[in-house]
Amino acid sequence: xxxxxxxxxxxxxxxxxxxxxxxxxxxxxxxxxxxxxxxxxxxxxxxxxxxxxxxxxxxxxxxxxxxxxxxxxxxxxxxxxxxxxxxxxxxxxxxxxxxxxxxxxxxxxxxxxxxxxxxxxxxxxxxxxxxxxxxxxxxxxxxxxxxxxxxxxxxxxxxxxxxxxxxxxxxxxxxxxxxxxxxxxxxxxxxxxxxxxxxxxxxxxxxxxxxxxxxxxxxxxxxxxxxxxxxxxxxxxxxxxxxxxxxxxxxxxxxxxxxxxxxxxxxxxxxxxxxxxxxxxxxxxxxxxxxxxxxxxxxxxxxxxxxxxxxxxxxxxxxxxxxxxxxxxxxxxxxxxxxxxxx
Numbered sequence: 001x002x003x004x005x006x007x008x009x010x011x012x013x014x015x016x017x018x019x020x021x022x023x024x025x026x027x028x029x030x031x032x033x034x035x036x037x038x039x040x041x042x043x044x045x046x047x048x049x050x051x052x053x054x055x056x057x058x059x060x061x062x063x064x065x066x067x068x069x070x071x072x073x074x075x076x077x078x079x080x081x082x083x084x085x086x087x088x089x090x091x092x093x094x095x096x097x098x099x100x101x102x103x104x105x106x107x108x109x110x111x112x113x114x115x116x117x118x119x120x121x122x123x124x125x126x127x128x129x130x131x132x133x134x135x136x137x138x139x140x141x142x143x144x145x146x147x148x149x150x151x152x153x154x155x156x157x158x159x160x161x162x163x164x165x166x167x168x169x170x171x172x173x174x175x176x177x178x179x180x181x182x183x184x185x186x187x188x189x190x191x192x193x194x195x196x197x198x199x200x201x202x203x204x205x206x207x208x209x210x211x212x213x214x215x216x217x218x219x220x221x222x223x224x225x226x227x228x229x230x231x232x233x234x235x236x237x238x239x240x241x242x243x244x245x246x247x248x249x250x251x252x253x254x255x256x257x258x259x260x261x262x263x264x265x266x267x268x269x270x271x272x273x274x275x276x277x278x279x280x281x282x283x284x285x286x287x288x289x290x291x292x293x294x295x296x297x298x299x300x301x302x303x304x305x306x307x308x309x310x311x312x313x314x315x316x317x318x319x320x321x322x323x324x325x326x327x328x329x330x331x332x333x334x335x336x337x338x339x340x341x342x343x
Contacts, residue, residue, distance in 0.1 A: 001024055001025040001026075001077045001078055001304055001307060001308065002025075002026065002028040002029075002075050002076050002077050002078070003019060003025055003026065003027045003028065003029075003076070003077070003078045003079075003080050004027075004028065004029040004030070004031065004070045004071075004073065004076040004078070004079045004080065004100075005019075005027050005029070005030045005031070005080045005082065006030075006031045006067045006070065006079060006080065006081050006082065006083055006091060007031070007032065007081060007082035007083035007084075007087075007105075008030060008032040008034070008037040008042065008045075008082070009045060009082060009083075009084075010045050010046065010047035010050070011047075011082045011105045011132075012030075012032075012082035013042055013045050013053060014047075014050055014296055015080055015082055015105070015132075015296065015300065016030075016056070017051070017296075018294065018296035018297045018299075018300050019300055021294065021297045022297060022300045022301050022304060023301070023304075024304050024308070025078070025300065025301075025303075025304040027061060027080075028061060028062060028075065028076065029061060029062040029063070029064065029070050029073060029076060030058070030061055030062075030063055030064070031063075031064040031065070031066065031067040031069075031070045032063075032064075032065070033065060038063045038065070039058075040055055040056040040057060040058045041055055042054060042055065042056050043055060046170045067091060068094070071094060071095055071098040071100065072098075076100060077100065077101060077307065078100065078101045078102070078103060078303070078304075078307060079091075079092075079095040079100045079101070079102050079103070080103045080105075080132075081095070081102065081103065081104045081105060082105045083105075084173070084179065084180065085107055085109065085110050085179075085180065085181050085185070085186065086110055086178055086179055086181075088104050088105075088107075088108065088109050088110075088114070088118070089109045089114035089115075089117055089118055092104050092118045092121070092129065093117060093118060093121045096118075096121045096122050096124075096125040096127050096129065097121065097125060099125065099127065100127065101127050101128045101129075101130070101307045102122070102127065102128070102129050102130065103130045103131075103132055103300075103303050103316070104118075104129070104130070104131050104132065105132045106131055106132055106133045106134070106189060106190070106193070106321065107131075107181065107185050107186065107189045107321070107324070107325050107328075108131045108318060108321040108322055108324075108325055109325065110177070110178065110181045110185060112322070112325060112326055112329060115318075115321070115322040115325055116322065118318060119318045119319065119322060122318060128306060128307055128312050129312075129318040130303050130306060130307075130312065130313070130316035130317075130318065131316055131317070131318055131320075131321035132299055132300075132303070132316070133189075133190065133193045133194075133315070133316070133321055133324070134190075134295050134296060134299045135190045135191070135193065135194050135295075136193075136194060136197060136315045137293075137295040137296075137298040137299040137302065137315070138293075138295040139276075139290035139291070139293040139295070140250075140261045140263075140276045140290065141194060141250075142293075142298075143259070143276060143288060143290065144198065144250070144252055144259055145194075145197065145198055147254065147259065148198045153254035153255065153256040153257040153259075153278075154254050154255030154256040154257075155254065155255045156198065156199065156230065156252070156253075156254055157229065157230065157231070157253040157254060157255065158230050158231035158232050158233075158252075158253050159232055159233075159250060159251055159252035159253055159259075160232075160233045160234065160235075160250065160251050160252075161191040161194070161195065161232075161233075161234040161235070161236075161248075161249070161250045162234070162235050162236070162247065162248060162249040162250070162262075163187055163188060163190060163191055163234075163235075163236040163247070163248045164235070164236065164237060164238070164239055164244075164246075164247050164248075165183075165187060165237075165238055165245060165246050165247075166238070166239070166240070166241050166242045166243075166244060166245045166246070167238050167239075167240055167242070168238075174186065175212060175213055175215045175217075176215075177214075177215055182215040182216060182217075183215075183216065183217055183218065183219070183236065183237045183238050184216050184219055184236070184237070184328045184331060184332055185325065185328050185329075187236055187237065187238075188219055188234065188236035188237065188328060188331075189324050189325065189328050190248075191234045191236060192234070192324040192327040192328055192331075193320065193321060193323075193324035195223060195232055195234065195327075196320055196323050196324050196327065197314075197315070197320060199223070199225060199230060199232060200225060200226075201323055201327075201343060202223040202224060202225055202232075202327065202343050203224050203225055203226055203342070203343060204223075204224045204340050204341060204342050204343060205221055205222070205223055205224075205327065205330050205331050205334055205340070205341055205343060206221065206222045206224075206334055206339075206340045206341070207219050207220065207221040207222075207331040207332075207334040207335045208220050208335060209237065209335045210237070211335070216237075216331075216332050216335055217237050217238050218235075218236070218237030218238065218239065219234075219235070219236055219237055219331055219332075219335065220233070220234075220235045221233065221234050221235075221331050221334075243266065243267055244264055244265065244266055245265045245268070246264065246265040247262070247263065247264035247265070248263060249261055249262035249263065249274070255281075256280065256281045257278050257279060257280050257281060258278075258279040259276065259277070259278055259279075260274050260276070260277045260279065261274055261275070261276045261277070262274035275287055276288055276290060299316075302315060302316060303316060326343065327343065330342075330343050
């Protein structure tokens with residue numbers, strides 16, 4: 001499967017590196033406006049985890065300054081969009097109309113109207129719209145998802161999710177609701193998507209949080225479901241703590257066990273403060289062996305399988321990603337109004 005990669009920023013680089021380990025898919029074209037990046041000089045790329053930017057040998061990969069020209073290439077099967085979120089809808093709809101399958105880096109879009117437009121375009125073109133929500137492919141989260149679907153530990157009772165980053169000073173439009181989207185739509189959407197995936201769509205949300213320049217900077221949210229016995233909360237956002245650039249964690253409760261995990265990047269180094277741990281009802285404590293799994297490689301492998309099978313993977317579904325975006329906007333509404341908001 002030939003992939004055309006649009007947008008060479010941090011996530012574009014992460015996808016490019018991951019495709020090198022994906023069987024049955026390869027990047028055959030890239031599109032970027034930056035001449036240095038087209039030449040393979042990606043040293044200016046920066047993120048809050050993962051490898052630093054480097055010089056890449058792009059070999060025989062076709063290079064386009066305009067993504068519209070890339071869409072004319074009949075050899076490209078899948079267009080992978082890693083552009084700023086505000087551009088997702090325009091490029092995705094154009095690629096779908098050009099007969100390409102599409103993978104879009106999260107979030108699906110910034111506005112629900114754009115997300116719905118993308119979903120509609122995919123159905124009209126009879127092509128797949130896949131959203132790269134990578135969290136379900138990280139081994140700890142994959143373990144949780146499998147525990148839910150298998151019923152290994154009994155019924156899911158609830159849990160708490162955490163995702164906090166240091167202020168991303170290199171992202172100039174991060175707090176722009178029409179640019180990066182802000183911490184809720186850009187960051188918390190990971191947990192909103194995972195909660196939607198394992199629990200179903202919440203019935204209501206009630207959120208509190210802090211606001212910076214009119215954009216929600218930090219959120220604490222309580223979700224309710226049709227089953228009132230399921231209690232799920234999440235905390236996510238940005239704090240001024242450059243020594244801890246990234247952290248995510250969960251504590252998830254089942255009838256027969258509790259699952260714990262806490263990971264952080266401290267002083268630029270990965271730190272598993274609490275590796276995945278299972279606290280069984282009988283008092284037994286286990287630390288499952290997860291193996292070396294690259295979540296991005298697993299995600300893109302799933303995308304390749306999805307396209308080849310002709311059946312959209314539920315883990316990459318545009319519909320579920322759209323639900324996650326809806327949840328984020330409902331949480332923002334709850335913070336602004338101080339009320340419980342129906343989903």
